Amino acid sequence: MTESDLIPVFDGHNDTLLRLYQSKDADVEKLFVEGTPSGHIDLPRAKKGGFAGGMFAIFPPPVEKSKRGAVPLAPSDSEPMPREVPRADALNSTIAMASILFRLERASALTVCRTAGDVRKAMAQGSIAAVFHIEGVEAIDPELTLLDVLHAAGLRSLGIVWSRPNAFGHGVPFRFPSSPDTGPGLTDAGKALVKACNQLKIMIDLSHLNEKGFRDVVEISDAPLVATHSNVHAICGHSRNLTEWQLGAIRDSGGMVGLNFATGFLREDGRMNADTSLDIMVRHVDSLLQALGEDGVGLGSDFDGAMIPAVIGDVAGLPRLLDAFAARGFGRALIEKIAYRNWLGMLEKTIG
Numbered sequence: 001m002t003e004s005d006l007i008p009v010f011d012g013h014n015d016t017l018l019r020l021y022q023s024k025d026a027d028v029e030k031l032f033v034e035g036t037p038s039g040h041i042d043l044p045r046a047k048k049g050g051f052a053g054g055m056f057a058i059f060p061p062p063v064e065k066s067k068r069g070a071v072p073l074a075p076s077d078s079e080p081m082p083r084e085v086p087r088a089d090a091l092n093s094t095i096a097m098a099s100i101l102f103r104l105e106r107a108s109a110l111t112v113c114r115t116a117g118d119v120r121k122a123m124a125q126g127s128i129a130a131v132f133h134i135e136g137v138e139a140i141d142p143e144l145t146l147l148d149v150l151h152a153a154g155l156r157s158l159g160i161v162w163s164r165p166n167a168f169g170h171g172v173p174f175r176f177p178s179s180p181d182t183g184p185g186l187t188d189a190g191k192a193l194v195k196a197c198n199q200l201k202i203m204i205d206l207s208h209l210n211e212k213g214f215r216d217v218v219e220i221s222d223a224p225l226v227a228t229h230s231n232v233h234a235i236c237g238h239s240r241n242l243t244e245w246q247l248g249a250i251r252d253s254g255g256m257v258g259l260n261f262a263t264g265f266l267r268e269d270g271r272m273n274a275d276t277s278l279d280i281m282v283r284h285v286d287s288l289l290q291a292l293g294e295d296g297v298g299l300g301s302d303f304d305g306a307m308i309p310a311v312i313g314d315v316a317g318l319p320r321l322l323d324a325f326a327a328r329g330f331g332r333a334l335i336e337k338i339a340y341r342n343w344l345g346m347l348e349k350t351i352g
Contacts, residue, residue, distance in 0.1 A: 011054030011299050235280075278311055
């Protein structure tokens with residue numbers, strides 16, 4: 001497949017800003033623009049793979065690296081919850097990663113998009129369309145004063161929690177096998193956050209949220225329900241994946257789900273193992289299509305934040321997944337929906 005034949009991909013989730021932040025390199029623009037042998041996304045490989053843009057996540061990392069702050073490689077049904085991150089530390093890292101995002105824009109490496117129209121324009125101009133997303137809102141105060149500032153800066157999507165508790169709710173631990181019913185629902189501050197996001201037209205991401213928190217969002221939010229990077233619990237019984245009723249709630253709201261490439265959320269054995277086939281990814285997409293319909297499924301790779309199948313390798317390998325969809329009998333129109341059209345439609349409904 002030549003570059004001109006590539007179907008563009010708009011991706012629901014990546015952690016590239018975290019990788020650049022943790023590189024401690026003063027010239028992260030050069031790292032991204034010229035490319036590196038490590039990681040999953042940079043400009044040269046994005047062009048090769050047809051990566052047209054996506055939600056660029058800002059994730060406040062654990063202060064101390066430990067078992068409680070990392071995704072386990074081996075599945076466990078008793079994995080402890082990672083520790084909560086102090087707000088001061090989360091604020092520092094969040095602002096630093098936001099700075100990297102805007103530095104990349106100044107270097108003409110991408111375009112920060114605030115509307116679906118901005119995304120379409122950037123894609124038409126051949127620029128990576130980046131939506132400012134936060135994964136785990138530990139940096140935001142319970143009074144939500146920082147939310148207005150971040151929104152003015154360009155924030156258009158957020159996940160209330162990562163897989164740990166914060167002032168707004170509770171994430172799911174990395175347990176396998178496990179249901180996502182692992183703790184209490186949203187706090188009062190979390191419920192106020194949902195309402196504020198609806199008013200500001202900030203898309204709410206349900207990935208990482210536990211079941212009771214998910215139910216709270218269903219009851220409170222007037223926007224379509226979205227899980228940017230989650231898979232099917234019936235295939236892989238991980239707490240991070242979506243159960244039948246959750247998928248039903250997303251369908252009923254006119255929402256959507258992005259397929260997570262993390263092998264531990266794909267495989268039936270729950271293992272983080274790069275020797276994972278494209279077949280299991282297609283199985284999850286088949287199941288999502290059955291549950292949500294053709295307009296409710298996209299991609300949410302988790303590039304630069306997870307172990308992905310070696311057969312894909314990095315963002316340059318995206319055409320292999322699209323080829324696997326074609327081999328399964330998906331027509332080009334459906335593949336285009338999954339690759340980018342459904343996300344563009346969802347952004348129109350959520351951020352405007």
